[in-house]
Amino acid sequence: MARKVFNSPAYVKPCVVDVAHKLLGADNWVFLDGKAHVDFRKGLNGLFTRRALEIYLPGQEEVYNRYFKDFVQMTKDAGGKAVPFMPAFREIITAVSCRTFVGHYISDEAVKKIANDYYLITEALELVNFPIILPFTKTWYGKKAADMVLAEFAKCAAKSKARMAAGGEPDCIMDAWIAQMIHSKKWRDAQEKGVTIEGLEKPTHVLRDFTDYEISQTVFTFLFASQDATSSAATWLFQIMAQRPEVLDRVREENLQSRNGDIHAPVNMDQLESMTYTRAVVRELLRYRPPVLMVPYVVKKPFPISETYTVPKGAMVIPTTYLALRDPEVYERPDEFDPERYYTGDAEVKGAKNYLVFGTGPHYCLGQQYAQLNLVLMLGKASLLMDWKHHATPQSEEIKVFATIFPMDDCPLSFEDRKW
Numbered sequence: 522m523a524r525k526v527f528n529s530p531a532y533v534k535p536c537v538v539d540v541a542h543k544l545l546g547a548d549n550w551v552f553l554d555g556k557a558h559v560d561f562r563k564g565l566n567g568l569f570t571r572r573a574l575e576i577y578l579p580g581q582e583e584v585y586n587r588y589f590k591d592f593v594q595m596t597k598d599a600g601g602k603a604v605p606f607m608p609a610f611r612e613i614i615t616a617v618s619c620r621t622f623v624g625h626y627i628s629d630e631a632v633k634k635i636a637n638d639y640y641l642i643t644e645a646l647e648l649v650n651f652p653i654i655l656p657f658t659k660t661w662y663g664k665k666a667a668d669m670v671l672a673e674f675a676k677c678a679a680k681s682k683a684r685m686a687a688g689g690e691p692d693c694i695m696d697a698w699i700a701q702m703i704h705s706k707k708w709r710d711a712q713e714k715g716v717t718i719e720g721l722e723k724p725t726h727v728l729r730d731f732t733d734y735e736i737s738q739t740v741f742t743f744l745f746a747s748q749d750a751t752s753s754a755a756t757w758l759f760q761i762m763a764q765r766p767e768v769l770d771r772v773r774e775e776n777l778q779s780r781n782g783d784i785h786a787p788v789n790m791d792q793l794e795s796m797t798y799t800r801a802v803v804r805e806l807l808r809y810r811p812p813v814l815m816v817p818y819v820v821k822k823p824f825p826i827s828e829t830y831t832v833p834k835g836a837m838v839i840p841t842t843y844l845a846l847r848d849p850e851v852y853e854r855p856d857e858f859d860p861e862r863y864y865t866g867d868a869e870v871k872g873a874k875n876y877l878v879f880g881t882g883p884h885y886c887l888g889q890q891y892a893q894l895n896l897v898l899m900l901g902k903a904s905l906l907m908d909w910k911h912h913a914t915p916q917s918e919e920i921k922v923f924a925t926i927f928p929m930d931d932c933p934l935s936f937e938d939r940k941w
């Protein structure tokens with residue numbers, strides 16, 4: 522039933538709370554529907570290809586190297602005691618997203634500020650909200666935070682345009698997009714003039730030029746879509762790995778081998794993809810603790826959802842990812858975390874239709890490959906550089922919902938440098 526909703530764009534479209542239009546801009550691409558949405562999305566696909574994702578890896582390694590040192594320091598500062606790490610995971614994910622999306626055009630201070638203020642944006646999206654933004658309410662703080670991020674990203678777009686026009690090499694999503702715009706413009710100009718330029722191939726998708734603000738708005742949607750979900754996944758990943766040292770040891774071994782024994786060696790896409798055990802761990806983690814439990818859609822015209830029921834126009838219909846991911850016919854012992862089902866088992870094939878972690882249909886997650894490989898990179902590096910302990914409390918397995926899901930106790934952890 523959930524798949525049916527996701528796959529029925531003739532009847533439904535994503536339904537966001539009213540304040541989302543105010544935070545992201547009413548003219549944002551994510552609110553487009555039908556052909557306009559499909560066309561815009563096609564223009565973004567090139568930013569998430571395998572080749573593009575490889576360009577972003579060095580920036581991500583840089584962030585992890587820096588923040589993992591901070592993790593160890595946080596424990597030292599707490600005198601070796603456990604610290605609730607959920608806020609630190611939110612920050613590291615913001616930092617890695619900013620580096621991936623806007624490269625070095627943004628200052629470390631701005632990243633820190635975005636990481637702190639992003640909390641306000643998530644908070645502002647609480648389902649209860651007024652149709653107008655009242656000063657000093659959550660939505661007012663959220664809007665201020667969103668405007669700050671949009672302004673920062675617009676400045677980055679201007680800098681990226683200048684660097685790409687001067688022939689710089691792309692190293693972030695914004696660069697990759699702008700480089701494609703420049704390529705498209707050359708192609709369009711040549712077509713108009715009817716000339717052939719040697720070496721100038723037709724772009725896979727011919728783009729128009731986008732303004733700094735439009736670029737900022739679009740990149741903001743990537744941050745918006747990734748921040749809560751990836752922070753949730755990262756938090757559970759570290760908790761669950763600490764609880765299962767035998768799994769973490771296998772991850773560590775695979776990562777060490779892939780780097781030929783050098784714990785500091787950077788990895789490329791081939792290496793990341795070849796780490797099948799670590800990938801199975803991430804895949805299972807997302808099944809076991811799916812960050813996005815529900816995706817609200819709104820019905821555009823009467824929707825015969827079953828033989829006996831037609832959802833009326835205007836109603837909300839909310840597919841959940843959870844039940845398909847706990848289907849005991851597909852996943853034996855569904856409430857157990859078991860990466861073997863993806864490593865040696867047949868969960869990938871058997872559960873091909875069940876894996877709704879990233880949705881399905883025309884709005885399926887644009888960043889799903891990136892999100893998974895990024896978690897593989899994060900876990901692999903962490904396993905080589907650090908040891909960590911989870912200090913379980915009675916609330917560790919209780920789930921709280923803050924846009925996505927988190928352990929109720931915010932994941933108390935302690936870290937130290939790994940002694941080899």
Ligand code: HEM
Pocket residue numbers: 527535551562742743744746747750751754811812813816877878879880881882883884885886887888889891892
């Ligand atoms: C573990 C992390 C993530 C999870 C679990 C997740 C999950 C989802 C889900 C369930 C949807 C709705 C799909 C649908 O309606 O069919 C979605 C949409 C989306 N996601 Fe993700 N996501 C993650 C990370 C990311 C990242 C890192 C990015 C960007 C870099 C991203 C970009 C998007 C975008 C742009 C959409 C909207 C697509 C559209 O409407 O066409 N996501 N994601």
